[in-house]
Amino acid sequence: MKTAIIAFFLAAFASPALASGSHAGGHGEAMAVGEPGKKAQATQTIRVSMKETDDGKMIFTPNTFKVRKGQTIVFAIKNAGELDHEFVLDQEDKIMEHKAVMEKFPEMEHDDPNAIRLAAGKSGEIIWKFTNDGTFKIACLVPGHYDAGMHGDVTVAKK
16 A cells, blocks of 8 residues: 555646656756856856754755856855755746655655755865856755755846
């Protein structure tokens, strides 16, 4: 019975999640937020830390970014906290879909160019080319972290 329930949820949620580009293999369609970039074409590096605060909040520092359409950014990300954290970059509706799936399957593994999960003390990077203007989200989708404040905005201005 447990296997049938898991299969049901995977079938129910896999299609929207994969179409959103939020999980490995789902990048067949273009993502509104952009596409993986090439480090050699990056024009800026943005250093981001992820951590918990003494008052129970979870934060990205900084948590708002302004970039230009067509710009390639290296997000140099450090988990300065004591818990695992994620940095996921996507449209707000895709973030919320992914959040719902993560709440049901918290140990889900990801292999996406627009996301990275880091253990405490670890660092990594995402290299991203912003191909569309608009406002997009960053979020930690480890269950409970988004609700504790771990999200922010990326504003992409027209050239």
